[in-house]
Every structure is written in C-alpha cells, then in structure tokens.
Amino acid sequence: xxxxxxxxxxxxxxxxxxxxxxxxxxxxxxxxxxxxxxxxxxxxxxxxxxxxxxxxxxxxxxxxxxxxxxxxxxxxxxxxxxxxxxxxxxxxxxxxxxxxxxxxxxxxxxxxxxxxxxxxxxxxxxxxxxxxxxxxxxxxxxx
Amino acid sequence: xxxxxxxxxxxxxxxxxxxxxxxxxxxxxxxxxxxxxxxxxxxxxxxxxxxxxxxxxxxxxxxxxxxxxxxxxxxxxxxxxxxxxxxxxxxxxxxxxxxxxxxxxxxxxxxxxxxxxxxxxxxxxxxxxxxxxxxxxxxxxxxxxxxxxxxxxxxxxxxxxxxxxxxxxxxxxxxxxxxxxxxxxxxxxxxxxxxxxxxxxxxxxxxxxxxxxxxxxxxxxxxxxxxxxxxxxxxxxxxxxxxxxxxxxxxxxxxxxxxxxxxxxxxxxxxxxxxxxxxxxxxxxxxxxxxxxxxxxxxxxxxxxxxxxxxxxxxxxxxxxxxxxxxxxxxxxxxxxxxxxxxxxxxxxxxxxxxxxxxxxxxxxxxxxxxxxxxxxxxxxxxxxxxxxxxxxxxxxxxxxx
Numbered sequence: 001x002x003x004x005x006x007x008x009x010x011x012x013x014x015x016x017x018x019x020x021x022x023x024x025x026x027x028x029x030x031x032x033x034x035x036x037x038x039x040x041x042x043x044x045x046x047x048x049x050x051x052x053x054x055x056x057x058x059x060x061x062x063x064x065x066x067x068x069x070x071x072x073x074x075x076x077x078x079x080x081x082x083x084x085x086x087x088x089x090x091x092x093x094x095x096x097x098x099x100x101x102x103x104x105x106x107x108x109x110x111x112x113x114x115x116x117x118x119x120x121x122x123x124x125x126x127x128x129x130x131x132x133x134x135x136x137x138x139x140x141x142x143x
Numbered sequence: 144x145x146x147x148x149x150x151x152x153x154x155x156x157x158x159x160x161x162x163x164x165x166x167x168x169x170x171x172x173x174x175x176x177x178x179x180x181x182x183x184x185x186x187x188x189x190x191x192x193x194x195x196x197x198x199x200x201x202x203x204x205x206x207x208x209x210x211x212x213x214x215x216x217x218x219x220x221x222x223x224x225x226x227x228x229x230x231x232x233x234x235x236x237x238x239x240x241x242x243x244x245x246x247x248x249x250x251x252x253x254x255x256x257x258x259x260x261x262x263x264x265x266x267x268x269x270x271x272x273x274x275x276x277x278x279x280x281x282x283x284x285x286x287x288x289x290x291x292x293x294x295x296x297x298x299x300x301x302x303x304x305x306x307x308x309x310x311x312x313x314x315x316x317x318x319x320x321x322x323x324x325x326x327x328x329x330x331x332x333x334x335x336x337x338x339x340x341x342x343x344x345x346x347x348x349x350x351x352x353x354x355x356x357x358x359x360x361x362x363x364x365x366x367x368x369x370x371x372x373x374x375x376x377x378x379x380x381x382x383x384x385x386x387x388x389x390x391x392x393x394x395x396x397x398x399x400x401x402x403x404x405x406x407x408x409x410x411x412x413x414x415x416x417x418x419x420x421x422x423x424x425x426x427x428x429x430x431x432x433x434x435x436x437x438x439x440x441x442x443x444x445x446x447x448x449x450x451x452x453x454x455x456x457x458x459x460x461x462x463x464x465x466x467x468x469x470x471x472x473x474x475x476x477x478x479x480x481x482x483x484x485x486x487x488x489x490x491x492x493x494x495x496x497x498x499x500x501x502x503x504x505x506x507x508x509x510x511x512x513x514x515x516x517x518x519x520x521x522x523x524x525x526x527x528x529x530x531x532x533x534x535x536x537x538x539x540x541x542x543x544x545x
Contacts, residue, residue, distance in 0.1 A: 019242050026271045026278070029416055030292055030306070066432050068423075076430030080328065083223040092433045127237040127437040129288060 022055065022131040032062040032128050042133065045116055054108050061104065065097035098124060146449045156440040160238060161302040169440035171230040173315050174300050180229060180315030190373050191218045193366035194340050198347045205350060210343060217336045224329035225314060232436040233319030234305035236286065236294060244287035274415040295399050309398040321436065324429050327392065330385045337381060341374040395424040
C-alpha cells in the first residue's frame with residue numbers, strides 16, 4: 001500500500017515537475033517583465049547565463065512594446081482622430097512587437113532549448129502571466 | 144456497446160468560463176445583462192434623430208450648414224466610442240490551467256506551512272515591492288491566480304480584469320485596461336454632444352420665437368421639448384462623470400482604487416503607479432500603447448465528446464481503417480476511449496496539444512481522475528483543489544494506524 005502511494009506521489013511529482021513556471025516581476029510596476037531568477041529545477045538542464053539572457057531579452061522586447069514614447073503618442077493621437085478605425089487596416093505597435101517576440105521564442109527553442117529537451121511557451125498563451133518551460137523528456141509510461 | 148470519440152473543432156470563446164456573451168463568432172464580447180446598454184443606444188440615437196429632424200433644417204438655413212455637419216461628426220464619434228467600449232475585451236485575464244493552479248497551490252502550502260486541522264488557513268496574499276512601496280497581491284479563488292497589481296475580479300462578468308475600473312451597465316461591459324480610453328472618450332464626446340444639442344436647441348427656440356412666438360415654436364417642433372429634457376438630465380450625470388474620470392486619469396487611479404481608498408489616507412501606501420506629473424499620467428492612460436487581448440476568443444480547439452453507440456463492428460472497423468497510420472492511431476484512439484470511459488465529463492486540456500506533450504497531459508488528467516476533484520464556490524476560504532499533499536497525508540495517516 002505504501003508502494004502504490006509513493007508511485008502515485010512520484011507520478012504526481014513528475015507530472016508537475018514537467019513544467020516550470022517563470023512568474024511575472026512586478027517591481028517596476030504593471031509593465032510586463034518576467035523574473036530572471038534561475039529556477040532550481042533547471043539547474044542540471046541548462047546554463048544559467050543562457051536562461052537569464054533569454055529572459056532579459058524577452059523583458060527588453062516587452063519593454064519596447066509598452067514604451068511610452070513619441071511613437072506611441074503619435075499612434076494614439078492618429079487613432080483617436082480616426083475614431084480608432086485605422087486599426088482595421090494597420091497593426092498596432094504592440095502587436096508588431098508580439099510577433100517579434102514569438103519569432104524570438106521560436107528561435108530560442110530551436111537553437112537552445114529543444115536540443116536539451118525543454119520547451120519555452122510564449123507568455124501570451126497564458127495571458128502574459130507566466131512563461132512556461134517544460135520538460136519534454138519526462139513522460140509517464142504506465143497508468 | 145462501444146464509446147465513439149467525436150472530435151470537433153470549436154472556437155475557444157464557446158468554452159470560456161465566465162458570464163460573458165459573445166457575438167459574431169467571438170469578435171464581440173459583452174456582459175450578460177444588456178438591457179441598460181440598449182437604453183443608452185436608444186437615448187443617444189433617438190435624441191440625435193430628433194435633433195436632425197427638427198432643429199437642423201432651420202439652423203442650417205438660418206445660421207450655418209456647418210452645424211448639422213459637426214453634429215453628425217460628433218454623433219458618429221460618440222457611437223464609435225460606445226461600440227468600441229461595449230464590444231471589446233476589457234482586459235480579461237484567462238483563468239489558470241490546472242497545472243499552473245496546482246503549482247500555485249503548492250507554493251502557497253509551502254509558504255504557509257502546516258495548518259492544524261480545523262483552523263482557518265491564513266489569507267492568501269503575496270507581497271511585492273513596486274517603486275519602493277509594498278503592494279499586496281490577492282489570490283482569486285475563482286480564477287486560481289494571484290491577481291496582478293490593479294486587477295480585480297468582476298462578480299457580474301465572473302472574470303478577473305486587468306486594471307479594473309468598474310462594471311458599467313450603460314455600456315454593458317466592464318471597463319478595464321483595454322477599453323478605458325474608449326470609455327473616457329465616450330463620456331467626453333457624449334458630454335460635448337449633449338452640450339451642443341442643448342445649446343442649439345435653446346438657440347433654435349430663441350430664434351424661432353422671435354418670428355413665430357414661443358408657443359407656436361413648440362408646436363412646430365415638438366421634438367425640441369423632449370430633447371431639452373433628455374439633454375438636461377444627461378448633462379449633469381455625464382459631465383459629472385467626465386470630470387470625475389479626468390480627475391482619476393490625472394492621478395493615474397482607477398475607480399475601484401478610489402472607492403476602496405487604496406491610496407488615500409496618511410497611513411496608507413501612496414499610489415506607486417502615478418508618475419507624479421499630470422501630463423505624463425494623462426499621456427499614459429490616453430495615448431499609451433494599445434494592449435492586445437490575451438484572451439484567445441477565436442482560436443480553434445478540439446472538443447472531444449463521447450457518444451455511446453450500439454455495437455456496430457463494421458462502422459468501428461471502417462473508422463480505424465480510415466485513419467492514416469494504422470498502429471499509432473488505433474493506440475491513441477484506444478487511450479482516448481479509455482479516458483472517456485473513466486471520466487466522460489473532463490475534456491482533455493485544451494490548447495497545449497503538441498504531439499510531444501500529449502503523454503504528460505494524459506498522465507496528468509488520468510491522475511486527476513483518480514484523485515478526488517471538487518468544485519468549491521469562491522465563498523469558502525478552503526483550498527479548492529484537493530491537493531496531492533492532503534491525499535498523501537491521509538494515506539500516510541492510514542498507514543500509521545495499521
């Protein structure tokens with residue numbers, strides 16, 4: 001009985017340990033930034049520098065998307081004058097940067113993470129709440 | 144008797160939790176109660192129609208044709224802003240998927256330590272430091288997430304909304320991060336339109352009374368009385384509301400924060416989001432970047448539903464033979480069938496299905512079907528998920544008693 005319990009426990013652990021959640025970092029306010037703290041579960045899997053580099057680049061890209069500068073002001077005013085109908089034909093600056101981010105994540109997955117059996121999901125799929133790294137190698141065979 | 148899996152593609156909005164209504168195949172998103180929104184539409188369109196019908200012909204001829212033109216432009220702008228506010232996603236945060244919810248539960252258990260049975264667990268709060276102020280993030284029992292700063296759960300729509308301002312029945316939607324500026328422009332332009340119509344009604348009555356007399360004027364254009372009444376009452380409320388929101392914008396606060404008094408009072412935290420500069424605050428709220436919707440409404444997902452049919456060997460064999468690569472698919476179909484028999488009500492976890500992670504997710508859902516999983520209403524302050532720790536602990540306790 002103890003054995004089945006521990007097997008169940010292990011299965012549960014394995015199913016959860018398969019995903020590592022990188023949480024949002026709110027120290028600079030509500031702008032979208034992720035924590036660069038290196039999760040302990042990934043210590044054996046990937047180089048700390050690589051990971052921090054990835055997260056830092058993502059943070060910079062999101063900061064670029066949300067930047068309050070002359071470009072965003074001009075876009076905002078132009079859109080307001082046209083009653084926001086201009087967005088029917090034009091893509092917003094944020095959407096353009098999101099596409100860049102998706103491409104960057106794809107690139108990182110192909111070059112760095114997939115060879116190590118990891119996968120980084122795009123935070124937009126989780127409502128910009130977490131970025132998820134998951135371990136494709138941990139699979140559970142029998143149930 | 145065999146269970147046949149029917150997989151059909153549905154749009155994600157059909158499966159979204161929360162009390163929103165969707166139209167135009169997920170493009171339009173509103174609250175459930177829309178009665179007051181129809182009233183708003185009726186009042187605006189009705190009053191403007193009366194204005195164009197009764198006042199404009201006279202004013203165009205006797206004063207200037209620019210008057211109806213400007214009124215038309217203003218009316219179109221008001222309608223555009225209203226529809227944009229009402230139909231767009233206010234900034235709804237999607238609920239946590241099961242793995243994320245479990246992960247957060249585990250973190251909370253680890254942070255709170257062991258709570259003796261019978262005692263209420265401590266409230267779930269996470270402290271973060273924002274611009275050198277400590278802000279508390281609350282845990283949402285319905286959405287199973289720690290709410291980001293400035294987010295709040297709308298009980299009417301049953302969603303957590305980012306930068307939640309308030310739920311406005313007049314626009315039939317929540318007002319949040321994504322549609323706040325449209326809401327503000329709607330109230331501003333509606334104030335201008337109301338003042339405009341009111342002014343020109345008075346001007347029209349005054350000018351016509353000089354020629355025909357006051358009572359005759361009212362008889363000729365009965366719509367004027369109605370317009371003046373509507374405008375008079377609307378003026379006070381809408382202009383007041385616009386003024387209030389202008390004040391909030393200049394301080395970079397939300398209605399929710401203002402009502403709760405989050406940043407007021409001496410002993411309380413000062414607003415960490417304000418730039419301490421009125422112009423910068425206004426620019427951020429009104430001219431900031433247009434945030435995308437993180438709620439994928441129109442994406443496609445698989446919906447697996449099981450249909451029990453009478454045993455029909457011919458049809459089942461044809462279905463298996465028609466599948467592309469015989470071996471793999473029969474195995475996957477069998478596993479799907481097994482899952483279906485175990486727990487027919489639990490759909491497979493959506494939008495994560497790449498071939499590689501099908502196995503862990505199947506394992507996870509099989510695991511969950513064995514452990515008890517209850518739905519707790521948000522009123523109870525107990526962990527809604529039966530966490531694996533409690534199951535493990537009870538089984539360990541059982542072991543010890545043997």
